[in-house]
Amino acid sequence: MNKRSLALVTTTAACVLALGVPKLAPAATPADPAESVVLITVRSASGEGAGTGMVLTAxxxxxxxxxxxxxxxxxxxxIPATGKTYSATVVGHDASRDVALLQLQDAAGLATITPDRDVVSAGDTLTAMGNASGGGELVAASGQVTALNQKVTVDDGNGGTETLTGVIETNAGAVPGDSGGPMFDSEGEVTGMTTAGSQTVTRDPGGMRGAGRSMPITTVSYAVPISDALAVVDQIRSGTETATxxxxxKAYLGITVAPAAGVWVNSVLADGPAAEAGLVAGSTITxxxxxxxxxxxDLAELLAQLEPGQQVxxxxxxxxxxxxxxxxxxxxSQVN
Structure with missing residues (x-):
């Protein structure tokens, strides 16, 4: 899985802390909502990861x-429905909302999702769908909305945490790999985008005497409301950046940093920006x-506010x- 792909937490605690779009052409709206759900594969210096996505435009x-x-x-x-694979670029993103917009190369005639425009309420039935555990196929998990406007704290992948607000809480059994996938309502419209989840295991207080007995598992999954996600998409489409x-x-220095205390430089790219300034491996950025x-x-957060070509x-x-x-x-940067 990629860094924070719907991290699951198993614990004995009773509670855990885990972790307007253009009108769609009628011809592109699928009879089966699953036709608009896609499998995402990413490659990075740390390996390969998997996730899910939703097609917004044909x-x-x-x-x-x-x-x-x-x-x-x-x-x-x-696209599972056709088996066709496309190269994709990241057009823009908002880390604070955990939203990204991709563009597929040479795509046309794709089936698209239908966003839910109704008011979401606790008790509403929904179905999370995605690339469960990176298995390369779509898997559905049903549940209900259990709470609205929630706040969750998740690992940001850089040694820190990030807080997502206004998310929908559900008991749908989403798992790693489902991140970025839809939560469909009973009409096949998208209520939200799966973003985080946790599992709480209640163990038998009898310890070893409880071996073999059932241990209740409570699943909690969180979704970014589709209206919030599409608001970010509209901002990206406008071409105007905001604070988030x-x-x-991205802008980059041309270095890798060791996962240790402080910002210790593990390597410096030859002829990269940092190398030209005289930075060498073994240095510590202050x-x-x-x-x-x-x-x-800290370094990642500051760089995220800067642009390629900017003097620092x-x-x-x-x-x-x-x-x-x-x-x-x-x-x-060549890294998203």
Whole structure:
């Protein structure tokens, strides 16, 4: 799975903390809603991951979670209904809402989802559908809406956490790989986009004496309301960035950072922006444009606010212990 692909948490605790669109052409609306759901495969330096997406336009705009494609260098999308696979690019994203918009290359005539325009209420029946456990096929899991306007905290994939607000809570049995997939209502319209989930296992208090006895499992899945997700899509389509909505390629320094305390530089790309400023492997970055940096998460957050080509000042301590700084023109990242 990719970094935060619907992370499941198993615990003995009673409660866990896991983790307007254009009108669709009638000809593209499927008789079977599943025809508009796609399988997503991503590749990155850490391996391969899987997720799910929803087709928004016949020409290949696809909605998914940002955490499904975050950190990826290659994204491919397969339409289960036809078996055809497309290369995809990330047009834009909003990490704070966990929303990303993809564009499939050379796509046409695709079946599209129908967003639910009705008021969502607790008790409503819904069905989560997605690439369960990265199995390469669509699997459905039914449930109900259990609460609205919830707040959940999830791993951001950079050693920190991120809080999602306003999400729908359900008891549908979504699993890793379902991230970015739809939660259909009883009419086959999309109520929300699966984004996070957890499992709570209530163990027999008798310890070993309870071996073999059933252990109740409570499943909680969360979804971004489809109206919120489509509002992000509209912002991306407008071509105007906001404090949280990013469009196009990320800025980058041309380094890798070791997963340890502080921002310790593991490697420096030859001829990359950081290398040209004199940064070498074994250095520790301390600030970027005057902003203190004490973790990989800090660095990622600051870079997310910058654009390729922008001039910044980087400060670091080199392997000899000397404090240094330099002006860097940020490069264009090949990583989403």
């Amino acid at each position: 020409s290949g705009e696809v909605l998914t979670n940002y955490h499904v494609v975050e950190g990826s260098s290659e994204v491919s999308v397969t 909505t990013r469009i196009g390629a 600030s970027l444009d005057g902003q203190a940096v004490v973790s990989q998460s 000042t980087l400060t670091w301590v080199d392997p000899s212990g000397s404090r240094r700084s330099g002006t860097i023109a940020l490069g264009t």
